[in-house]
Amino acid sequence: MNRPSSPYASQPEEEREPTATPAAPSAAQAPLSDREISLIRASVAVVEPLAADMTVYFYAILFTRYPDVRPMFPPGMDAQRGRLLRALLRIVDLVDDPGGLVRFCGHLGRDHRKFGTLAAHFPAVGECLLAALARFAGPAWNADVAAAWTKAYGAVAQLMISAAEQDAAARPAVWPATVVHRLSRGHGIAEITVRPHLPYAYAAGQYVSLETPWCPKQWRYYSPANAPREDGTLTFHVRAVPGGTVSDALVRRTAVGDVLRLGPPMGDMVLDAAVHSDLLCVAGGTGLAPIRALIEEVARRGGRHQVDLFFGARTGSELYAVNDMLRMAQRHHWLTLRGAVSHEHVPGIRGSLPHVLAEYGPWYQHDCFLSGPASMVASASETLTFHGTLPDHIHHDPFETPVLSTR
Missing domain, CATH: 2.40.30.10 (Translation factors)
Structure with a gap:
């Protein structure tokens, strides 16, 4: 399944905007207050319509002030700017979810070792990030907002640095x-x-x-x-x-x-996340890859789960590995395979995967693993939730991490 690059890669006019400069993060950061969280989210709401220009500005001042970090990035920066924005928005979403923030920043910290990111890069990145936010927030930016962002960035940086240091003691970066x-x-x-x-x-x-x-x-x-x-x-x-x-x-x-x-493996869509013995697996296109891996893992563990697999594509010929999956179903009595085609009249099931799931459900006594285009995953998740599946039993990669960019 195709995945995007990391959304945040080592971010370490020259006219600088007046803003606080984040210090190197301390080992113990006080939690953000409700007011600080509100200030951060309000400022993001102001700059979000200008996000594309803001990220261009961020990288421009980062590379101008700290030219030594430029070789860490690819020549073309268009995709990278979008990844920075997605990571930033995800962090803002998680500022009042300490557990989620720790997991997300831990993934970022470990993953960024492959770029050559060092602890010394974080103050430079924070300085330029706050300068970009200040410029594009305009009158909405003040000392209190700057202080809240400085505190939040310090916490994020510390989580990333700690995760990277622990990872470096256990395994290589690439x-x-x-x-x-x-x-x-x-x-x-x-x-x-x-x-x-x-x-x-x-x-x-x-x-x-x-x-x-x-x-x-x-x-x-x-x-x-x-x-x-x-x-x-x-x-x-x-x-x-x-x-x-x-x-x-x-x-x-x-x-x-x-x-x-x-780079290092990432993601929590693993078999150990399941609480039910019955599994529903839904794969669209090359989203079949991790689903196939999960089915192999069920076989490795002795077939202790009953697995219903729905594999969808636009046309019958695009069900590229259906014969392999049929052979797996013949070998394993616990595996049932159904192919669904949405844009062609062929024998079998016709319709989009979310529509087919609703027809064959309900699935509220299953753990559900979804993989494929983000729009399909979102729609299938909504369908399952509407028909009674608990959100905690629906497993897929966070949209802001894969977003299933295929370039």
Whole structure:
């Protein structure tokens, strides 16, 4: 399943805006007060309509004031600016959810090791971020707002630094991996299998960032389509999309013997999150990859779950791995497969996945794992919730993390 690059990468006019400069974060940060949270959210509401210009300004002053960080970023910055904004908005969403904030910032901190991010970069990033916020918030920016943002940024930076330091003590920042097999699946999809040079521990359902030798510093997220194997290999399903530099390079140029680089595994859509013995798995397009890995994991654990898999696509021919999944269903009595096609009259089930789920439900006694285009995941989640499935039993990657960008 295609994934986007990290939304926040190491962000470490020259006329500077008057604003507080975040100090290096301390080990113990007091929680944000309700008033500070309100000030932060109110300021974001002011700058959000100007977000595209604000992120351009942020990176401009960051690279001007701290030119040594520029080589850490790819030459083209358009996609990177959007990722910064998504991460910023996600952090604001989580400022009153300490557990969620710790998890999100921990993921960011660990993931940013691959960019070469160091603790010393954080004050520079904070300084330029607050300068950009101050400029675009205009009259809504004052000393109290600046203080609230300084405190919030200090807490975020400390969480990221701590997570990165703990991670550095346990494993490398990146894993070189040699391509050992490549198979064309048609419709611009390639199945690429790699063998990491060092042991690579992950859980079925997680996703991994990849960097190719043809697009240095451009990382994209893809899900392994297999549960962990004894030989350590990982298989990815990659779809080339128009204008997608990394996906196109992976599909069109990758050959056996090429060396890619992997970032650390991320994501919480794993089998251990399930509380029910019955599972509903819903996959759209190359979203089948992590779902297939989860099904393999159920098999590895002895088939202790009953699994209903719905696999959807626009046309029958785009159900690219349906034969593989049918063979899995023949081997495992606990697995039921249904394919759904939304834009073509073919034998079988016709309709969008959310519509089909409503027809075959209810699913309130199942744990539900969803993977595919963000719009499909959102719609399927709404359908399941409407028909009685508890939100805690619906598992998918956070929209602001995958957003299923395929470039």
